[in-house]
Amino acid sequence: xxxxxxxxxxxxxxxxxxxxxxxxxxxxxxxxxxxxxxxxxxxxxxxxxxxxxxxxxxxxxxxxxxxxxxxxxxxxxxxxxxxxxxxxxxxxxxxxxxxxxxxxxxxxxxxxxxxxxxxxxxxxxxxxxxxxxxxxxxxxxxxxxxxxxxxxxxxxxxxxxxxxxxxxxxxxxxxxxxxxxxxxxxxxxxxxxxxxxxxxxxxxxxxxxxxxxxxxxxxxxxxxxxxxxxxxxxxxxxxxxxxxxxxxxxxxxxxxxxxxxxxxxxxxxxxxxxxxxxxxxxxxxxxxxxxxxxxxxxxxxxxxxxxxxxxxxxxxxxxxxxxxxxxxxxxxxxxxxxxxxxxxxxxxxxxxxxxxxxxxxxxxxxxxxxxxxxxxxxxxxxxxxxxxxxxxxxxxxxxxxxxxxxxxxxxxxxxxxxxxxxxxxxxxxxxxxxxxx
Numbered sequence: 001x002x003x004x005x006x007x008x009x010x011x012x013x014x015x016x017x018x019x020x021x022x023x024x025x026x027x028x029x030x031x032x033x034x035x036x037x038x039x040x041x042x043x044x045x046x047x048x049x050x051x052x053x054x055x056x057x058x059x060x061x062x063x064x065x066x067x068x069x070x071x072x073x074x075x076x077x078x079x080x081x082x083x084x085x086x087x088x089x090x091x092x093x094x095x096x097x098x099x100x101x102x103x104x105x106x107x108x109x110x111x112x113x114x115x116x117x118x119x120x121x122x123x124x125x126x127x128x129x130x131x132x133x134x135x136x137x138x139x140x141x142x143x144x145x146x147x148x149x150x151x152x153x154x155x156x157x158x159x160x161x162x163x164x165x166x167x168x169x170x171x172x173x174x175x176x177x178x179x180x181x182x183x184x185x186x187x188x189x190x191x192x193x194x195x196x197x198x199x200x201x202x203x204x205x206x207x208x209x210x211x212x213x214x215x216x217x218x219x220x221x222x223x224x225x226x227x228x229x230x231x232x233x234x235x236x237x238x239x240x241x242x243x244x245x246x247x248x249x250x251x252x253x254x255x256x257x258x259x260x261x262x263x264x265x266x267x268x269x270x271x272x273x274x275x276x277x278x279x280x281x282x283x284x285x286x287x288x289x290x291x292x293x294x295x296x297x298x299x300x301x302x303x304x305x306x307x308x309x310x311x312x313x314x315x316x317x318x319x320x321x322x323x324x325x326x327x328x329x330x331x332x333x334x335x336x337x338x339x340x341x342x343x344x345x346x347x348x349x350x351x352x353x354x355x356x357x358x359x360x361x362x363x364x365x366x367x368x369x370x371x372x373x374x375x376x377x378x379x380x381x382x383x384x385x386x387x388x389x390x391x392x393x394x395x396x397x398x399x400x401x402x403x404x405x406x407x408x409x410x411x412x413x414x415x416x417x418x419x420x421x422x423x424x425x426x427x428x429x430x431x432x433x434x435x436x437x
Contacts, residue, residue, distance in 0.1 A: 306335025
């Protein structure tokens with residue numbers, strides 16, 4: 001592409017340039033006119049003197065509205081008096097490629113001027129905010145580095161179907177749809193197909209793709225349509241190997257983000273990107289319960305015993321931060337009744353963990369039960385029969401020991417930048433009460 005990005009303009013001083021972008025600001029003074037243009041990388045000033053020679057340009061600028069798009073041709077000059085990066089464009093041609101209505105429905109530069117739901121109605125404008133643009137650059141950087149990390153570790157990328165014949169996690173919280181002459185479902189996760197790949201001898205697989213949960217929840221961290229970074233690994237000896245791998249994966253991603261965008265994140269979000277050290281703290285669930293009760297007077301609600309809930313996650317992070325100075329913690333030794341049937345067990349204890357970051361769960365990881373007869377028993381115990389028949393078939397003909405996990409892309413971005421809600425983090429949020437734009 002021939003487009004010159006504004007961040008690269010310092011390579012073009014004293015040359016003719018052609019720039020495309022949005023009009024950030026128009027200043028029409030007595031003797032001079034100024035346009036501030038922006039693209040996805042930077043801003044630049046265009047300076048037009050008012051005189052007979054520039055009469056046509058002056059008339060064009062007088063009719064330009066903020067948020068219009070323009071194509072500007074001219075000479076790029078260094079000018080230390082210009083506060084915006086010490087440069088300016090002296091134009092020979094200005095073409096308005098689209099004109100914006102002067103009355104914007106929201107002030108995207110000031111998110112506090114409208115509620116989040118109003119801003120989401122005009123998300124195409126809300127995303128023009130500098131913080132939102134940075135957020136998706138950061139997310140791109142993080143996921144790209146994590147993707148590169150697994151590729152460098154000999155993972156194979158797969159693309160699993162999102163229309164499936166049976167629920168991939170449980171019988172509840174699935175979106176049902178008509179599939180020709182029968183019913184089908186939107187996939188809650190690629191769980192069964194990741195494991196099928198293990199049965200196929202792929203050994204290491206990953207996928208970055210949408211997942212769907214019919215959760216009637218309006219919490220800050222749930223969405224009905226979200227993006228998940230999933231992976232599965234064969235021939236794991238124990239759960240420690242899997243936790244160690246996730247530590248390395250997150251350290252790689254956060255190191256890259258800090259290097260590329262740490263200063264911008266600090267400037268716009270007032271967040272210091274902390275690259276965690278290894279090993280992440282680990283704590284057994286029962287021990288954690290005792291600590292939270294002793295330290296905070298917290299006692300788990302009856303229906304959540306054997307598991308974590310949002311309040312216990314926040315308190316666990318508070319305790320770990322105070323005791324270890326760490327942002328991450330693995331919680332292990334959950335109750336069998338709170339874990340899926342495909343989690344492997346040793347001495348009746350599921351071999352898995354939840355990873356908590358900044359008071360919120362970002363991963364449930366586990367070793368999977370790969371032995372056909374035991375897997376059938378555990379499925380029967382959980383009351384899962386015909387729906388899992390196609391899945392159980394995978395394990396009849398040999399399957400290596402394996403395990404895996406998933407990280408919610410939108411949730412990890414929310415926690416990294418501390419936006420407070422997935423509504424802020426997702427490109428287009430989907431929840432029980434939102435299906436547009």
